[in-house]
Amino acid sequence: MSDPRDAPEPQVLLEWYDRHARDMPWRVGPSDRARGVRPDPYRVWMSEIMLQQTTVAAVKSYFEAFTNRWPTVSDLAKAEDADVMAAWAGLGYYARARNLLKCARVVHTEYGGVFPETYDALIALPGIGPYTAAAVASIAFDRPETVLDGNVERVMARLYDDHTPLPAAKPKLMDYASALTPEDRPGCYAQAVMDLGATICTPRNPACGLCPWRSACRAWTAGTARDLPKKTPKKRKPTRFGIAYIARRVDGALLLETRPDSGLLGGMLGWPGSDWNDAPEEAPPIHAEWRSIDEEARHTFTHFHLRLTVKTALVPMDRTPERGRFFAVETFDPAMLPTVMRKAFNLVSKP
Structure with a gap:
């Protein structure tokens, strides 16, 4: 990508997203966003907590059950611990459920049931780390925070043909992702780059012929896309x-x-x-x-x-x-x- 004209353009990805955005129960799609519909921070937060280390397919039914039973963060804050833990059963990583309740109760008691909008305020809440704080600030409040999940890491590693193995590559991949995060429509952009990784720039057999960023992708040019991102071999589990x-x-x-x-x-x-x-x-x-x-x-x-x-x-x-x-x-x-x-x-x- 020595030619600056070949640099990845966020607007190109946003135009692709406007046509191909995935339909999800927690998402406000690009056409609704264009009409002024705002995402519900509660639903964005709930989905992001559930999606940690879990697939979209597994989360959908749990998300709908939770939000039907507890439609607001204050409803969830008032729930019995045992009821929430039972409703979470089968979703795994149960510390998330405990933190879900802790966070809901802080938002209810200290913020009047209204999620704070900034990254700094969000990351101070129980169970919210850097990724979730950035995702909620970006998607729910359209703040230009950089969202870096596994899908985005893969896209960045391939765009820049970076062979540094994960997890050591994370700071560099964050720098790449941060440089591309736009001031205009950052919430849609965050979802667009995640969708690109989930549907086109997949771990195996990426559909490079359909990728809106193909001409800017160094790994596609080099023929190395399938080999990235590199990962440090995992230790054998005891x-x-x-x-x-x-x-x-x-x-x-x-x-x-x-x-x-x-x-x-x-x-x-x-x-x-x-x-x-x-x-x-x-x-x-x-x-x-x-x-x-x-x-x-x-x-x-x-x-x-x-x-x-x-x-x-x-x-x-x-x-x-x-x-x-x-x-x-x-x-x-x-x-x-x-x-x-x-x-x-x-x-x-x-x-």
Whole structure:
């Protein structure tokens, strides 16, 4: 790109976005924006929190369920913790749900239910980091903040044919993205560059022939687009082991406990169990004759693989648990559980 005429032009991307913007339940499209419709900061914030490390396809149903049940940030702020955690079950990365409530309550009590507009004020809120603060400020309030997610990183690495491996490349990619962020329509531009990465400049087999920035892309010229961005090889994930105890009372009630707020699956309902480590110790929550089932419940978290031995027991009505409490069968819904706990339940529920 020695010729400055070939530099990426934000306006070219915005014109592409005006024709090809994805339709999403939390988005105000370019035609509505042109008519003066403003995005709801609550919906923008909610979507960005849910989309962290989760796909658009997985988020849509959760987003619609949350915003139908709690249509404003003040509604969410007044919700019971257990209800929100149960509604989040299955979406993963449960610290996000705890921070979602903390943030909603700060916005409700300290800002009167109105999200602040600036990056500095947004990043001071619980659970909002640099990316989310920039995304909400840009998309909801049309401020020229630089949004850098995985899609944008990929687009920038290819535009500039930068072979520095991630994560070391992040500062350079931020500089590239910042230089391109326009003062005009920055919210639409932020969504446009993310859409470009998600639909055209994809990780594998990018559709370069359809890209509005193709002539400005150094990697396309060099034939290296499929090789970028480079990534530092990941370390092999360790495997941890644990025990999950599923006790059913003779009336059908099931023994569950709320996990501690800190740590993985914090604040979620789950089966009482052992610690997760190399050699878990027995920690039954109630005196019973426990039997191990033949299969393990297996799940992969961000930093490790987990293999759970699942033990079951039938207990009489008059026996008191040392941990947790019994849930009547008519009030129990497996959807209340995080994925790994549902996997354990599914194993014991097989016909």
